[in-house]
Amino acid sequence: MACSTIVWFRRDLRVNDNPALKEASKNGGQVVPVFIWAPEEEGQFQLGRMSRWWLKQSLVHLAQSLQSLGTRLIVRRSSSSFNALLELILQCRASQVFFNHLYDPISLVRDHRVKEGLLQAGVHVRTFNADLLYEPWEVNDLSGKPFTLFNDFWDRCLNMPDEPLAPLLPPTRLLGPKGYLPSCDLEDLELEKNTEKDSNALLNRSWRPGWDNAEKSLEAFLDGYLLQYAASQHKVDGSTTSFLSPHLHFGELSVRKIFYSLRQKSIQWKREGVTDGELSINLFMRSIGLREYSRYICFNFPLIHERLMIQSPRPFPWRVDESLFKVWRQGRTGYPLVDAGMRQIWATGWLHNRIRVVVSSFFVKFLHLPWTWGMKYFWDALLDADLENDILGWQYISGGLPDGHEHWRIDDPQVEGYKYDPEGEYVRKWLPELSRLPTEWIHHPWNAPPGTLRAAGVELGCNYPRPLVEFVAARSRLEMALQGS
Numbered sequence: 001m002a003c004s005t006i007v008w009f010r011r012d013l014r015v016n017d018n019p020a021l022k023e024a025s026k027n028g029g030q031v032v033p034v035f036i037w038a039p040e041e042e043g044q045f046q047l048g049r050m051s052r053w054w055l056k057q058s059l060v061h062l063a064q065s066l067q068s069l070g071t072r073l074i075v076r077r078s079s080s081s082f083n084a085l086l087e088l089i090l091q092c093r094a095s096q097v098f099f100n101h102l103y104d105p106i107s108l109v110r111d112h113r114v115k116e117g118l119l120q121a122g123v124h125v126r127t128f129n130a131d132l133l134y135e136p137w138e139v140n141d142l143s144g145k146p147f148t149l150f151n152d153f154w155d156r157c158l159n160m161p162d163e164p165l166a167p168l169l170p171p172t173r174l175l176g177p178k179g180y181l182p183s184c185d186l187e188d189l190e191l192e193k194n195t196e197k198d199s200n201a202l203l204n205r206s207w208r209p210g211w212d213n214a215e216k217s218l219e220a221f222l223d224g225y226l227l228q229y230a231a232s233q234h235k236v237d238g239s240t241t242s243f244l245s246p247h248l249h250f251g252e253l254s255v256r257k258i259f260y261s262l263r264q265k266s267i268q269w270k271r272e273g274v275t276d277g278e279l280s281i282n283l284f285m286r287s288i289g290l291r292e293y294s295r296y297i298c299f300n301f302p303l304i305h306e307r308l309m310i311q312s313p314r315p316f317p318w319r320v321d322e323s324l325f326k327v328w329r330q331g332r333t334g335y336p337l338v339d340a341g342m343r344q345i346w347a348t349g350w351l352h353n354r355i356r357v358v359v360s361s362f363f364v365k366f367l368h369l370p371w372t373w374g375m376k377y378f379w380d381a382l383l384d385a386d387l388e389n390d391i392l393g394w395q396y397i398s399g400g401l402p403d404g405h406e407h408w409r410i411d412d413p414q415v416e417g418y419k420y421d422p423e424g425e426y427v428r429k430w431l432p433e434l435s436r437l438p439t440e441w442i443h444h445p446w447n448a449p450p451g452t453l454r455a456a457g458v459e460l461g462c463n464y465p466r467p468l469v470e471f472v473a474a475r476s477r478l479e480m481a482l483q484g485s
Contacts, residue, residue: 004030004092004177008085008099009073010107012130012251013058014211015065017167019128020098025171032092032177033066034074035059036084037189041110045387048380050349051249053200054209056191058250061210063186071176075184082114089123092177097123100130100251103295104387105305130251132292133157133164133259136299146300148309149403153296154289167257206348207246207383214247218258222265229280234419236352237426242284243350245384248291258288287353294388297395305391306372308400316407317481319368327468328363329377331430334467335413336443337421338362340430347430349383354420358413360397365410366474368481371398410478412471417443433463 005024012018024031039046047055063073078084085097097118102111111127118125129135139156140146147153192200208217221242225232232240247253262281269277297304327333331342341355351359356378363374375394379385396404421427424442428435434442436456441448445458446466453460460466469477 003027003096004032004094006032006034006085006088006092006094006097008081008097009033009035009062010099010102010251011249012100013062014214014252014254015062015069015170016211016215017130017254017257018100018170019130019168020100020126022168022171023126023128024098025174029175030092030094030177031071031174032074032088032094032181033071034076034085034088035062036076036078036081037184037191038078038081038084040079041081042106044376045104045106045379048382048385049196049200050203050381050383051385052191053196053203054207054246054250054383056186056189057209058211058252059186061212065211066174069171069174071174072183074177074181075186075189077184077189081110082117085114085118086121088181089121091181095124096126098126098128100128101132101135103131103136103299105298105302106387108299108302129165131255132295133255134160134292136296139296146296148401150290150293151403153293154286157289157292164256164259167254167260203349203383209246209250209252211247211252214244214252215257217242217244217247218253218261222261226265226280226284227274227277230276230283231280233283234354236354236420237423237429241352245386245389246350249384249386249389255288255291259285290392291389294386294392297392298388304395304400305375305387308371308398309395310400310402317368318370321367321369324367324468325369325373328359328367328369332465333362333366334446334465335362335417336427336431336434336445337413337417340421340427343430345381349381351382356393357397358411358416358420360394361405361411362413364394364398365478366469368478371395371400407482408479410471410475414444414471431464434458 005027007020007024012020015021021031021033059073059075066073074088076084076088088094089097102108115125115127134157136146139153139160141152141156147156221244225240225242228240244253248255262285266278266281297309301309329342331339331346333339337355338359341351341359344355345351360374363369364371371394375390378390379387395401399405399407417427421443424437424439427442434445434456437445437448437458438452438456441452445453445464446460448458458464
């Protein structure tokens with residue numbers, strides 16, 4: 001007699017290339033998909049408003065897909081995933097639980113405890129790789145130790161003896177559970193509070209969560225912006241990125257699907273004589289590599305969300321200053337590119353990677369605020385909040401990685417402004433108070449002649465702030481801090 005299998009969904013909200021779901025479908029028994037909302041288990045990393053909105057829409061999409069295959073998504077609210085699984089096991093008389101791996105520090109601890117507890121209860125447990133090209137323990141240097149430099153890690157991934165597994169097709173049919181199984185309505189999870197619905201309605205205009213929409217977005221990117229990806233990688237005022245990051249975070253899109261789609265596109269372009277697309281493919285694949293590396297680092301260095309991987313020769317004098325933190329969050333630092341980025345985060349929950357680097361670098365190197373504060377704010381505010389990626393990014397900026405920014409490095413936001421937003425269109429979009437300022441002064445209005453400021457309707461210190469700290473003073477203060485003065 002075929003046994004019933006529980007498939008525990010987390011951040012793998014898709015039916016395509018889902019190893020746990022696919023394997024469960026092969027057994028011939030009942031397949032009981034479950035999503036457990038247990039935010040208390042996440043500690044300080046509970047989902048922010050934007051992420052909760054996305055999760056709700058994605059679960060609706062997944063539930064519809066599973067229903068079309070013959071089963072239904074069971075939704076439970078609990079303070080303990082383990083207890084919720086045990087309860088469901090008893091209710092549906094399941095003998096095994098399948099789930100896909102996660103690699104963030106919180107999930108690693110929880111999943112280990114859940115697996116051990118289920119095994120002790122006599123439940124068969126199988127886990128799978130649905131998130132990476134290669135598992136972290138499969139990629140090591142010649143001495144068998146984990147890599148600590150991204151280029152070495154990625155070179156090894158691209159030259160592994162075995163190719164990444166090909167994406168799996170979805171099950172053609174699933175045998176759902178017999179009888180009644182209690183399940184929460186998604187509204188009961190309060191993923192979207194009544195006070196948030198008006199703001200969240202704006203997200204529907206720009207984003208379409210759900211695994212099927214994720215695959216459509218990938219196809220649109222491959223057939224559209226990918227060819228110009230290399231040439232426009234520094235532009236932040238247009239649709240020059242894939243916008244796939246939230247789909248990837250919630251597991252609506254398989255990284256193996258992206259890998260083999262890029263390979264097919266490369267073959268197609270070579271056949272068609274397109275010679276300028278290979279650089280774009282390599283650069284985009286490198287961004288996928290950085291996502292792989294973020295999980296690799298978190299797996300091999302599990303305390304990396306709390307401390308820098310490498311420390312400065314002298315302890316860095318972090319400033320615990322809530323007022324500066326508030327000014328940064330509100331986009332009132334006096335540096336237009338930084339402020340535009342912070343206001344975009346607040347309004348949309350999304351930010352171009354280049355601007356993420358700019359605002360986080362300012363946070364650490366100008367304001368000396370604790371990098372963990374910035375990382376936590378990104379987690380709370382971003383639509384594509386991803387703990388592993390955020391850890392990697394903030395460690396990189398703070399000098400915590402061997403190949404990250406040097407501790408003494410400090411970038412001038414004015415220079416960065418003309419590099420990434422040369423015409424000032426990005427700043428004008430998010431800082432309407434500077435919209436009439438000429439491009440010559442758009443990234444340093446404090447240097448503009450008084451007559452130019454009056455004509456543009458800009459009054460420094462009133463409708464737009466003066467810089468919190470001048471660049472030269474910030475650089476000097478950083479040098480003194482690193483010297484221990």
